[in-house]
Amino acid sequence: MILLGLTGSIGMGKTTTADLFEAEGVPVYDADAAVHALYAKGGAAVPVVEALFPGVAEGGAVDRSRLSARVVGDPEALKRLEAAVHPLAAAERDLFLRKAKAAGAEIAVLDVPLLFETGGEALADAVVVVSAPEAVQRARVLARPGMTEAKLDAILARQVPDAEKRARADFVIDTSRGIEDAREQVREVLRAVRARDS
Numbered sequence: 001m002i003l004l005g006l007t008g009s010i011g012m013g014k015t016t017t018a019d020l021f022e023a024e025g026v027p028v029y030d031a032d033a034a035v036h037a038l039y040a041k042g043g044a045a046v047p048v049v050e051a052l053f054p055g056v057a058e059g060g061a062v063d064r065s066r067l068s069a070r071v072v073g074d075p076e077a078l079k080r081l082e083a084a085v086h087p088l089a090a091a092e093r094d095l096f097l098r099k100a101k102a103a104g105a106e107i108a109v110l111d112v113p114l115l116f117e118t119g120g121e122a123l124a125d126a127v128v129v130v131s132a133p134e135a136v137q138r139a140r141v142l143a144r145p146g147m148t149e150a151k152l153d154a155i156l157a158r159q160v161p162d163a164e165k166r167a168r169a170d171f172v173i174d175t176s177r178g179i180e181d182a183r184e185q186v187r188e189v190l191r192a193v194r195a196r197d198s
Contacts, residue, residue, distance in 0.1 A: 001097075001100065001101050001106060001107065001108055002106065002107045002108075002125050002126070002193050002194075002197055003097070003107075003108055003109075003110060003123060003124050003125050004021075004026075004107060004108070004109045004110070004124060004125065004126055004127070004128055004189070004193065005109075005110050005112060005115050005120060005121050005123065005124030005126070005127040005128065006018055006021070006109050006110065006111045006112070006115075006127075006130070007111075007112055007114070007115035007116065007120075007127065007128075007129055007165065008113075008129055008130030008131060008162075008165070009131075009137065009156065009159050009160075009161075009162050009165065010113075010137070010141055010152070010155050010156065010159070011132075011137040011140040011141035011152075012130045012131050012137055012162070012175060013130050013132060013140075013173075013175030013182065014111065014113065014130040015111075016175065016179065016182065017128075017130045017173055017175065017182060017186065018030065018109065018111040020182060020183050020186040021109045021190075023183070024186060024187065024190060026105070026107050026108065026109055026190070027099075027100040027103070027105050027108045027109070028108070028109040028111050029092075029093055029097070029109065029110050029111060030111045031089065031110070031111060031112040032111075032113060034089050034092045034093065034096075035085065035089055037092075038085065038088050038089065038092070039061060039062035039064065039067075040061050040062075041059065041060040041061040042060060042061075043061065043062070044088050045062065045084070045085050046060060046061060048084045048085070048088070049067065049081065049084065049085070050062070052080055052081065052084055053067060053070045053071075053077070053081075056070060067081075086118075093110065096108075106194070106197075107190065107193060107194070109128075110123065110124060114159070115127065116160045116164075116165060116168060117158075117159065121168070125193070126170035126171065126196075127168065127169050127170050127171070128169065128170070128171045128172075128173060128189055129162075129165045129166055129168075129169035129171070129172050130172075130175055131162055131165070131166055131172055131173070131175070132174060132175050132176040133176055134162070136176045137162075138152065171189045171192070173185045173186065173189070
């Protein structure tokens, strides 16, 4: 099974691109959704995170805003959180991959926003970076409720710059030209990796 790592900075269209891969019949592992499930009521991370940061869980789920207040701006707290949650997320990812392989998938996608930042590209046979011009990115993100220039700049400061991601990618999908153009680029990536594997 060919494993594609899918990543891209905030506002680049990664979620839409992941949906386009799914529409082509490719199973997609969504790292963000996996963490949300781990933090949800009954999730495996809830007791672990509550033990590390007492008071962040409520009603059997991690309150993400409370957790954020405890770890943002505190690199040591963030390291402790990641050390506790990453193994749980990795177990979810490995289960997804086993299921995809057992179902006969020839290609699977790991949708990981911080793929390069976490060294996740080492797991992939090829990396797909979703990109768009900076003006398009900023307009998309600033249209989100509650988003400000300062918040966007803080998020971007924690991410590998787009230019570096594109330089490290095996494939770049430009989402600035509309969904049908992006769909064709996804199909081109799939054709290329199938041809490379044959």
